Amino acid sequence: MFRALFDRDTWQEIFGSIQKNKLRTLITVIGVLWGIFIYITLSGASKGLDNGFERQFEEVAINSLFVWAQNTSIPYDGFRTGRNMQLKLDDQSYLMQRVPQLQYVAPRIARGVFGGDGASVKRGGKSGAYAVYGDFPILVKIASKDIFDGGRFLNQADMDNQRKVCVIGERTQTELFEKDEDPIGNYIQIDEMYFQVVGIHKFSGGGGFENDSDIFIPFTTYKKVYNTGDNVDWFAMAAYDNADVVAVEKDIKAALKVKHRVHPDDEFAFGSFNLGEVFNRVKGFSSGMYFLSLIVGIATILAGVIGIGNILLISVQERTKELGIRRALGATPREVRMQIIIESVFLTLIAGIIGIILGSFVLAIINAMTADNSGFPYANPTVPIKFILIALGLMVGLGTLIGLIPAQRAVSIKPIDALREE
Amino acid sequence: MIKIKELHKSYTMGQNTLYVLKGIDFDVREGEMVAIMGSSGSGKSTLLNILGMLDTADSGTYILDSNPIKELDETKAAIYRNKFLGFVFQSFNLISYKTALENVMLPLYYQKVNRKERQARAQNFLEQVGLGPWASHHPNELSGGQKQRVAIARALVSEPKVLLADEPTGALDSKTSYELMDVLQKINDTGITLLIVTHEEDIAKMCKRIVHLRDGVIVEDKKVKQVRASSYVE
Numbered sequence: 205m206f207r208a209l210f211d212r213d214t215w216q217e218i219f220g221s222i223q224k225n226k227l228r229t230l231i232t233v234i235g236v237l238w239g240i241f242i243y244i245t246l247s248g249a250s251k252g253l254d255n256g257f258e259r260q261f262e263e264v265a266i267n268s269l270f271v272w273a274q275n276t277s278i279p280y281d282g283f284r285t286g287r288n289m290q291l292k293l294d295d296q297s298y299l300m301q302r303v304p305q306l307q308y309v310a311p312r313i314a315r316g317v318f319g320g321d322g323a324s325v326k327r328g329g330k331s332g333a334y335a336v337y338g339d340f341p342i343l344v345k346i347a348s349k350d351i352f353d354g355g356r357f358l359n360q361a362d363m364d365n366q367r368k369v370c371v372i373g374e375r376t377q378t379e380l381f382e383k384d385e386d387p388i389g390n391y392i393q394i395d396e397m398y399f400q401v402v403g404i405h406k407f408s409g410g411g412g413f414e415n416d417s418d419i420f421i422p423f424t425t426y427k428k429v430y431n432t433g434d435n436v437d438w439f440a441m442a443a444y445d446n447a448d449v450v451a452v453e454k455d456i457k458a459a460l461k462v463k464h465r466v467h468p469d470d471e472f473a474f475g476s477f478n479l480g481e482v483f484n485r486v487k488g489f490s491s492g493m494y495f496l497s498l499i500v501g502i503a504t505i506l507a508g509v510i511g512i513g514n515i516l517l518i519s520v521q522e523r524t525k526e527l528g529i530r531r532a533l534g535a536t537p538r539e540v541r542m543q544i545i546i547e548s549v550f551l552t553l554i555a556g557i558i559g560i561i562l563g564s565f566v567l568a569i570i571n572a573m574t575a576d577n578s579g580f581p582y583a584n585p586t587v588p589i590k591f592i593l594i595a596l597g598l599m600v601g602l603g604t605l606i607g608l609i610p611a612q613r614a615v616s617i618k619p620i621d622a623l624r625e626e
Numbered sequence: 627m628i629k630i631k632e633l634h635k636s637y638t639m640g641q642n643t644l645y646v647l648k649g650i651d652f653d654v655r656e657g658e659m660v661a662i663m664g665s666s667g668s669g670k671s672t673l674l675n676i677l678g679m680l681d682t683a684d685s686g687t688y689i690l691d692s693n694p695i696k697e698l699d700e701t702k703a704a705i706y707r708n709k710f711l712g713f714v715f716q717s718f719n720l721i722s723y724k725t726a727l728e729n730v731m732l733p734l735y736y737q738k739v740n741r742k743e744r745q746a747r748a749q750n751f752l753e754q755v756g757l758g759p760w761a762s763h764h765p766n767e768l769s770g771g772q773k774q775r776v777a778i779a780r781a782l783v784s785e786p787k788v789l790l791a792d793e794p795t796g797a798l799d800s801k802t803s804y805e806l807m808d809v810l811q812k813i814n815d816t817g818i819t820l821l822i823v824t825h826e827e828d829i830a831k832m833c834k835r836i837v838h839l840r841d842g843v844i845v846e847d848k849k850v851k852q853v854r855a856s857s858y859v860e
Binding site for chain 2: 615
């Protein structure tokens with residue numbers, strides 16, 4: 205069977221029959237080429253979208269969620285409705301204990317974030333109002349902070365010693381420091397208190413309320429400076445990778461309701477934002493897109509391959525006499541069939557390979573165009589080599605199957621009838 | 627070489643059945659050169675096609691070189707055609723996109739002979755029919771006589787025992803026809819059995835035996851004194 209593949213005559217015959225009708229062959233090949241092109245571009249593009257979404261979320265743990273206190277809506281345990289709830293520092297260990305799926309819990313407190321004035325920050329003759337966050341070092345496990353070289357984020361020693369250190373934003377740096385000045389090690393005044401700058405964080409878009417001027421100081425320092433006691437504004441949390449984030453969110457609220465003596469059905473006492481759930485929905489959407497593009501691509505390939513089968517059927521009909529001559533000269537039905545199937549697979553594969561090249565080319569262009577647009581959820585559109593191989597395999601398979609029809613037709617006619625054909 | 631007995635063949639078209647061969651008994655010995663004659667519709671081409679295994683008979687026996695040819699599947703028939711038989715057709719039946727040499731090489735391809743040997747043998751046979759210098763020409767660059775010689779070379783290249791020719795001179799002028807018959811006679815001289823279907827009296831006389839068919843039966847089967855075509859060829 206494979207002898208035919210390596211014989212020059214086989215190829216001479218295939219090219220002979222292709223050359224007889226170049227335009228028709230070209231148009232047919234374009235059918236399959238278009239199919240694989242659509243497949244590659246669509247699945248690459250949807251992978252790009254997928255990567256893009258992932259990039260948007262890369263600053264935060266994908267299964268993170270945030271919980272804050274609001275007002276109660278149901279009277280309970282002697283408390284009237286509308287009670288102001290307040291999260292406390294010991295809720296952290298309580299939650300860790302009660303909700304085992306939680307990996308990290310970072311208490312946060314801030315001013316100038318949700319309304320209210322920011323801290324007044326001064327350095328030399330320059331000043332401004334900036335949001336200031338009191339944070340635990342663990343925060344970076346939940347929402348990563350890119351720190352410029354030479355600096356660092358807050359650490360446990362800062363916390364333990366209630367150090368007056370801060371991490372400032374890119375904008376804060378440009379507004380308070382000279383261009384050629386290195387802020388690390390220098391001091392700025394936050395609400396009349398001197399803080400040493402230990403790091404500058406890179407700002408990256410991607411939603412959330414933080415921005416490029418935020419100042420982070422140790423939670424313990426914040427508590428002391430602003431006299432906030434054990435109050436916590438909100439918790440940033442991350443569940444383990446395999447945890448069901450929706451269930452975890454429910455457990456957290458239920459636990460907090462018990463601790464803070466809130467009616468179990470009170471939906472307003474604690475507010476939350478479940479990034480994990482949003483992320484899952486977006487992932488679901490992009491997986492759906494990916495799947496859709498696979499289906500559309502494969503269906504288009506199929507349509508193209510059917511076109512090849514159709515054209516071979518016509519070509520076999522036109523070559524009836526030639527095939528009759530071959531059979532008179534001793535070609536067995538199997539050899540005739542083989543020739544037509546090889547022709548079918550060859551056309552399909554050539555079309556497929558050109559389609560893959562063109563598709564990759566278009567993906568490369570899309571990639572180049574979207575490379576420096578970080579706001580657009582699109583990154584690195586790729587098609588795994590496995591998928592390309594599957595597509596090629598599919599084409600060989602379909603090419604063979606579809607080639608069987610004209611091949612069978614070619615041998616079903618008696619040699620003498622084939623020879624009589626004009 | 628060939629033995630047929632009670633060979634019947636009919637074609638059904640709609641409700642009408644046309645009986646083409648009505649019980650043919652016919653033997654051909656090795657080395658014979660037989661002309662099958664008859665008017666059109668007499669069944670001569672049908673007989674040749676059945677002998678060439680391009681068509682099948684309805685009933686009767688056919689033995690080719692001691693092999694009973696009955697109920698052969700297409701694959702076996704193809705192998706027999708390739709091994710025992712060579713064909714020459716009135717309309718040449720060359721493949722237009724192949725050169726003369728490539729056309730002659732084709733039967734050897736199906737014999738799984740390697741390309742180099744195919745080329746050498748095909749070139750040799752083209753030279754034997756006087757077309758050595760035309761090897762690289764395509765059929766449309768050749769005259770009718772040349773095309774038929776290519777067809778003969780192609781029929782001979784697989785070294786068949788029997789050469790079947792269906793009106794080989796039908797498309798040629800008389801001078802070219804005689805040249806071609808000269809070639810065929812020389813082939814017969816080497817011991818290859820020849821069966822030639824023709825309706826031309828002078829061509830038939832260049833064979834050693836003439837079989838007349840009329841309405842599907844043999845009406846005459848006689849040995850004749852062979853006229854050498856070379857006497858007509860300058």
